[in-house]
Amino acid sequence: MEELMREEPAILVVDDNPQVLDSYRKILTTPTDKSTAALNALEQSLFGKSAQASHSDSQQFIVEFASSGQAGCEKVKQLLHDNLRVAVAFVDMRMPGKMDGLQTIETLWLIDPNIQVVICSAYADNSWEDISARIGQTDQLLILRKPFERIEILQIASALLNKWNLLHERESQLTQLEHCIAERTQHLQKALQERERFEHQLQHKVTHDDLTDLPNRTLLLDRLNQALTKAKRYHTRLMVCFIDLDRFKYINDHFGHDVGDQLLCTIAERMTAIVRKSDTLARIGGDEFVLVISDYDRTETAMHGLQRLIGCISKPLQVAGTEVEVTCSIGCSTYPEDGDDVTSLLKFADAAMYSAKAHGCNIIQLYNASLRANIEERIRIETELRQAIKRNQLQLYYQPQVDLHRGCVTGVEALLRWQHPELGTILPNRFIPIAEDTGLIRQVTEWVLQEACKQGKTWQESGIEMLQIAVNISAKQINDVAFPSLVSRCLSATGFDPERLELEITESSAMENPDFTIPLMHLLKALGVKLSIDDFGTGYSNMYYLKSFPVDKLKLDGSFVQEVTTDKCSHAIVSAIITMGQALGLSVIAEMTETEDQVVTLAEQGCDLVQGFYFSKPLTALECEKLLWKGAVALPKALQ
Numbered sequence: 001m002e003e004l005m006r007e008e009p010a011i012l013v014v015d016d017n018p019q020v021l022d023s024y025r026k027i028l029t030t031p032t033d034k035s036t037a038a039l040n041a042l043e044q045s046l047f048g049k050s051a052q053a054s055h056s057d058s059q060q061f062i063v064e065f066a067s068s069g070q071a072g073c074e075k076v077k078q079l080l081h082d083n084l085r086v087a088v089a090f091v092d093m094r095m096p097g098k099m100d101g102l103q104t105i106e107t108l109w110l111i112d113p114n115i116q117v118v119i120c121s122a123y124a125d126n127s128w129e130d131i132s133a134r135i136g137q138t139d140q141l142l143i144l145r146k147p148f149e150r151i152e153i154l155q156i157a158s159a160l161l162n163k164w165n166l167l168h169e170r171e172s173q174l175t176q177l178e179h180c181i182a183e184r185t186q187h188l189q190k191a192l193q194e195r196e197r198f199e200h201q202l203q204h205k206v207t208h209d210d211l212t213d214l215p216n217r218t219l220l221l222d223r224l225n226q227a228l229t230k231a232k233r234y235h236t237r238l239m240v241c242f243i244d245l246d247r248f249k250y251i252n253d254h255f256g257h258d259v260g261d262q263l264l265c266t267i268a269e270r271m272t273a274i275v276r277k278s279d280t281l282a283r284i285g286g287d288e289f290v291l292v293i294s295d296y297d298r299t300e301t302a303m304h305g306l307q308r309l310i311g312c313i314s315k316p317l318q319v320a321g322t323e324v325e326v327t328c329s330i331g332c333s334t335y336p337e338d339g340d341d342v343t344s345l346l347k348f349a350d351a352a353m354y355s356a357k358a359h360g361c362n363i364i365q366l367y368n369a370s371l372r373a374n375i376e377e378r379i380r381i382e383t384e385l386r387q388a389i390k391r392n393q394l395q396l397y398y399q400p401q402v403d404l405h406r407g408c409v410t411g412v413e414a415l416l417r418w419q420h421p422e423l424g425t426i427l428p429n430r431f432i433p434i435a436e437d438t439g440l441i442r443q444v445t446e447w448v449l450q451e452a453c454k455q456g457k458t459w460q461e462s463g464i465e466m467l468q469i470a471v472n473i474s475a476k477q478i479n480d481v482a483f484p485s486l487v488s489r490c491l492s493a494t495g496f497d498p499e500r501l502e503l504e505i506t507e508s509s510a511m512e513n514p515d516f517t518i519p520l521m522h523l524l525k526a527l528g529v530k531l532s533i534d535d536f537g538t539g540y541s542n543m544y545y546l547k548s549f550p551v552d553k554l555k556l557d558g559s560f561v562q563e564v565t566t567d568k569c570s571h572a573i574v575s576a577i578i579t580m581g582q583a584l585g586l587s588v589i590a591e592m593t594e595t596e597d598q599v600v601t602l603a604e605q606g607c608d609l610v611q612g613f614y615f616s617k618p619l620t621a622l623e624c625e626k627l628l629w630k631g632a633v634a635l636p637k638a639l640q
């Protein structure tokens with residue numbers, strides 16, 4: 001509105017006397033004469049350039065005339081309506097009609113409070129004090145006594161017009177400034193909101209899992225800390241539950257990662273729908289979820305909730321057009337019973353979950369004392385195994401392998417023992433899995449290979465004939481690209497004949513990732529070593545892959561061997577594996593052979609080699625050497 005106002009403001013003259021009005025007209029609208037030129041010069045020296053610009057030489061002022069107060073007010077209204085403003089009003093004091101001078105002024109200021117007013121009166125009936133008392137103290141009002149001088153009117157008009165212009169300019173600058181500040185404030189507020197939104201998004205991203213949008217490990221730890229502090233303060237209970245989906249890896253590998261992701265999202269949604277808002281459900285790894293249940297009354301109540309959770313997870317779901325049922329294993333630890341810090345509660349729940357997994361599907365396992373003992377032992381083994389190699393506490397035992405056709409020992413299997421100074425002999429099943437989990441398996445395998453090759457070389461050089469040494473290779477090693485070079489290093493370091501070294505790979509580890517293990521097996525074969533499949537018959541061998549494995553030997557799993565004489569099925573499986581091995585041109589060895597009947601039955605089925613307590617338990621290198629010097633072993637009578 002303000003911008004639309006015409007720049008040059010008007011002067012209003014209100015007087016009921018036509019002659020007075022005429023005088024005003026003459027003074028204010030007559031072109032410049034000498035006196036007005038002098039006035040202009042005076043203005044310029046007083047007000048500067050802007051004063052000069054305020055009115056032109058040809059027309060002094062824009063002037064409006066009104067013969068009554070009412071007409072004057074109407075005129076101002078009309079001008080405002082036409083975007084014109086009145087800057088100065090000369091108002092007569094005594095006027096007939098409804099409005100005298102003061103009433104006119106009051107009304108004028110109601111319409112436009114910025115008008116500079118000059119009261120022109122010939123009478124002294126209104127003193128300045130009276131006027132001030134009526135309309136208040138103001139610097140917008142001057143009193144001019146009639147009869148007035150032309151120069152007085154011109155000076156006053158010019159000065160007030162300039163004053164009005166300056167005020168108007170200041171006012172519009174202020175308005176502009178306010179507008180600018182408002183705009184800037186709005187801009188800053190918007191930027192602030194944007195920043196807050198961004199920070200919120202960032203915070204969410206840092207604390208939530210991308211796939212399921214559940215809290216991640218960071219947020220879980222934070223919430224768990226808070227829940228634990230609360231539980232301690234209010235003496236309430238807290239349960240930490242590790243939930244792991246069974247066979248997820250299989251689904252992921254078999255159907256692909258997209259399907260795996262979709263499954264995880266569906267399961268996460270199902271669980272979210274039934275857990276209490278006050279509890280925290282987080283995803284901390286591939287198929288691992290953690291639920292924190294706080295403030296529950298009895299363990300049974302929490303167990304009931306977990307049973308419901310199992311129920312909702314294992315409801316059938318469609319995966320890539322196939323109906324799948326997902327089971328899970330849940331391990332729980334509780335505050336205050338099992339621990340009073342976040343780390344312990346998480347560790348114990350994790351241990352309980354592993355125990356649950358070992359017991360089958362959809363099992364809930366509460367942490368207990370025996371699990372605690374297991375964990376403590378595990379931690380001890382993990383810590384001390386690191387030192388065991390350096391402190392020379394590892395030792396290889398050798399178990400002879402007997403050739404049933406020739407009746408002599410043609411090979412040995414190297415079996416690892418840890419001679420612990422306090423715990424005595426520790427068997428590999430107790431520490432190999434821990435070595436695998438901690439990555440120590442690489443050092444352990446290197447030590448075993450070095451030691452076996454060194455021993456083999458010693459025996460070779462001492463004249464023991466044609467001895468094959470079999471070494472167990474962990475699943476972790478068979479998935480390690482650096483493994484062939486490790487084998488090569490050991491062979492070169494010891495000078496052992498590669499043909500005499502046999503690497504035993506379990507069927508399940510060979511089948512875990514055949515696309516990777518087959519090329520790796522070929523690399524090993526290129527070194528000249530022999531390969532055998534251990535525990536054969538227990539894994540899920542795909543016959544197509546079996547054909548592709550560059551192996552020399554199948555090692556029949558001990559569980560079938562031990563039942564070969566007592567169980568028809570085991571007998572049939574043993575017989576089938578031996579026949580298949582022969583057909584594929586592979587030799588077959590049976591492990592854990594304990595009785596004469598077993599040896600005879602295996603020989604009758606065409607098994608080439610046997611290993612087990614029947615001929616010998618695992619022996620120290622020295623004991624084994626004595627047996628090897630003897631060469632021949634006593635076969636059962638039926639086979640002689």
Ligand SMILES: Nc1nc2c(ncn2[C@@H]2O[C@@H]3COP(=O)(O)O[C@H]4[C@@H](O)[C@H](n5cnc6c(=O)[nH]c(N)nc65)O[C@@H]4COP(=O)(O)O[C@H]3[C@H]2O)c(=O)[nH]1
Nearest residue numbers: 415416427428429432448472473474592593594612613618
């Ligand atoms: N009941 C019975 N058992 C018999 C008989 N004959 C031998 N055994 C035992 O059966 C296991 C055979 O080894 P495995 O199947 O390769 O199974 C091995 C192998 O998988 C692993 N292992 C042993 N040494 C090493 C090693 O150096 N590295 C790796 N990665 N694993 C090893 O530990 C497993 C267990 O080894 P050990 O405790 O030495 O147990 C050995 C051996 O002592 C028998 O007639 N009856």
